[in-house]
Amino acid sequence: MSKRVLTTESGAPVADNQNSAVAGAGGPLLLQDQHLLEKLARFNRERIPERVVHARGSGAYGHFEVTDDITGFTRAAFLSEVGKRTDLFLRFSTVADSLGGADAVRDPRGFAVKFYTEEGNYDLVGNNTPVFFVRDPIKFPDFIHSQKRDPFTGRQEPDNVWDFWAHSPEATHQVTWLMGDRGIPASYRHMNGYGSHTYQWNNADGEVFWVKYHFKTNQGVRSLSAGQAAETVGRDANSHQTDLLQAIERGMHPSWTLYVQIMPAAEADGYRFNPFDLTKVWPHADYPLKRVGRLVLDRNPDNVFAEVEQAAFSPNNFVPGIGPSPDKMLQGRLFAYADAHRYRLGVNHTQLPVNAPRAAVADNYGRDGLMATRRGSRHDKNYEPxxxxxxxxxxAPLTAPLEVRGWTGTHAAPQHTKDDDFFQAGELYRLMSEDERARLVANIAGGLSQVSREDVIERILAHFHAADPEYGRRVEEAVRDLREK
Incomplete structure (x- = not known):
C-alpha cells in the first residue's frame, strides 16, 4: 500500500521533511525554504486563547431520545413526540483551572449540551450543581478573579477564595454543595447535570411555563474524597478524560435521564423563593420532577482541539418553544458566552463543523470576517429587506413576551417570603447524614483555616451560623482546632 504524498498548505509535494534547505553542506538556512518557514509559522500559531472559565474540558457526541409526552408544555420540535431522536455534542469541564489543570479537583463541573435540532442548534449550558455562587452577572468577573491565580503569587490563594465568599453571603448554598461529598466527581460519567438557570417553555396554545432541567446520571453518582482525589491526580491528571474516552471506546455508552421541574408562569410572583435566583433551588415537593427523555454519549471526537476546544456554546441559542427568563445571571450569559467565542474563535466560529447546524440550514446575511467559509451564489445580496x-x-416569535414594569435602575432582586441567603444552605446541611456533615465540615475547615485574616474568617463563619447553628458551631470549632496546631 503506497503512502499518501506529504504536501505544503498550498498542495505542493514536499521533497524532504527531515532536512532544511541550506547554503551548502553545513551552511546557514535559506529564506527561500518555503516548507520550513510555513511549518514554523504555523506551529507558532497553533494555540488559541483558552477559555477564561471552563478551560479544561472533555466532550463526546451522542443523541437524545424523547421518552415522555411533554407537548403540553413546549412546542420545541425536537421534543414533539415520543421516540424522536436528536443528535448532540456534550462538553464537560472544570470551571476555575486552566487548560493544563487536573481533572479530579474540588470544583463545579460544566455540563454543556448542543442539540442539533431541525429548527437550529439549541445550547443548554449548565453545571453539575443546581445553584451557583452569585445571582448577578456584575459580580461574576470578580468571583472568577478570586478563584484564579493571584496576580502576585501566581497561585490560587485561600485568602482570595474565602474573602470573596465572605463578602457574598448568597454563595453559602453553593459553598455547601461544593465542599460536600459531591464536590469532586469520580468521573464525568458519575455526576448529574443541571440547567441551573430557570428557562421559559411555551406551548402551541401560547401558555407559558418556567422550567428547570435535571440530567440524572444512569451510572449512579460517585464522588471522591479529598484523599482519593489527590491520589487520582498523582496517578493520572487526565483521569476524567481517560475514563470518558475509554468507556465510550469499550462500548460502555454513558447516559443520563432528563427530568424537568415545571412552574406555571402565573405562580412565579407568589412563590416563596424568587424562582429566577440562581442561588436557589425549587424543592421537589413544590415542583416534582417530570421525565422527558434519555441522553446517550456513543462517539468520541476524532480531534480534541477541533471538536472539544473549538466547541462554542451560547445560552442565547434557543429554538421555538424555549427561551430565557428574568434570571439575571442567565441574562448576562446570553451576551458573555457568544462574545467570548467571537474573541477566541472569530466571528465565523458558528461555521466550524462542531458548531454548525446539522438538521437545519443557517441562512442569513452574515458575510466576510476572519475564516469565512460560507459561500452563496454570485447574485446573493448581503442586506435585508x-x-x-x-x-x-x-x-413568529420563538418565545412568549415577558411583562416588564417599574423604574430602571440598579435594583436588588425582588424579595420573596423565604428569600434569604442562608435558608436553603441550612436545608441542604440538615438533609445530610452525620458522616456527610463531618466530611463537609472537614473540607471547609481545611481551606478556611489557611486564611490569614481573622476578620475574613469571622465574617464567613457568620454565614454558616446563619444557615444552621450546628453547622456554624462545627465549622468554627474545626477551624480553631486546625489553626491551633
Missing amino acids: NSYAGPAQTG
Whole structure:
C-alpha cells in the first residue's frame, strides 16, 4: 500500500521533511525554504486563547431520545413526540483551572449540551450543581478573579477564595454543595447535570411555563474524597478524560435521564423563593420532577482541539418553544458566552463543523470576517429587506413576551417570603447524614483555616451560623482546632 504524498498548505509535494534547505553542506538556512518557514509559522500559531472559565474540558457526541409526552408544555420540535431522536455534542469541564489543570479537583463541573435540532442548534449550558455562587452577572468577573491565580503569587490563594465568599453571603448554598461529598466527581460519567438557570417553555396554545432541567446520571453518582482525589491526580491528571474516552471506546455508552421541574408562569410572583435566583433551588415537593427523555454519549471526537476546544456554546441559542427568563445571571450569559467565542474563535466560529447546524440550514446575511467559509451564489445580496430571493423573517416569535414594569435602575432582586441567603444552605446541611456533615465540615475547615485574616474568617463563619447553628458551631470549632496546631 503506497503512502499518501506529504504536501505544503498550498498542495505542493514536499521533497524532504527531515532536512532544511541550506547554503551548502553545513551552511546557514535559506529564506527561500518555503516548507520550513510555513511549518514554523504555523506551529507558532497553533494555540488559541483558552477559555477564561471552563478551560479544561472533555466532550463526546451522542443523541437524545424523547421518552415522555411533554407537548403540553413546549412546542420545541425536537421534543414533539415520543421516540424522536436528536443528535448532540456534550462538553464537560472544570470551571476555575486552566487548560493544563487536573481533572479530579474540588470544583463545579460544566455540563454543556448542543442539540442539533431541525429548527437550529439549541445550547443548554449548565453545571453539575443546581445553584451557583452569585445571582448577578456584575459580580461574576470578580468571583472568577478570586478563584484564579493571584496576580502576585501566581497561585490560587485561600485568602482570595474565602474573602470573596465572605463578602457574598448568597454563595453559602453553593459553598455547601461544593465542599460536600459531591464536590469532586469520580468521573464525568458519575455526576448529574443541571440547567441551573430557570428557562421559559411555551406551548402551541401560547401558555407559558418556567422550567428547570435535571440530567440524572444512569451510572449512579460517585464522588471522591479529598484523599482519593489527590491520589487520582498523582496517578493520572487526565483521569476524567481517560475514563470518558475509554468507556465510550469499550462500548460502555454513558447516559443520563432528563427530568424537568415545571412552574406555571402565573405562580412565579407568589412563590416563596424568587424562582429566577440562581442561588436557589425549587424543592421537589413544590415542583416534582417530570421525565422527558434519555441522553446517550456513543462517539468520541476524532480531534480534541477541533471538536472539544473549538466547541462554542451560547445560552442565547434557543429554538421555538424555549427561551430565557428574568434570571439575571442567565441574562448576562446570553451576551458573555457568544462574545467570548467571537474573541477566541472569530466571528465565523458558528461555521466550524462542531458548531454548525446539522438538521437545519443557517441562512442569513452574515458575510466576510476572519475564516469565512460560507459561500452563496454570485447574485446573493448581503442586506435585508431586498427585492431578491434572500431569506426573510417569519414573524413568529420563538418565545412568549415577558411583562416588564417599574423604574430602571440598579435594583436588588425582588424579595420573596423565604428569600434569604442562608435558608436553603441550612436545608441542604440538615438533609445530610452525620458522616456527610463531618466530611463537609472537614473540607471547609481545611481551606478556611489557611486564611490569614481573622476578620475574613469571622465574617464567613457568620454565614454558616446563619444557615444552621450546628453547622456554624462545627465549622468554627474545626477551624480553631486546625489553626491551633
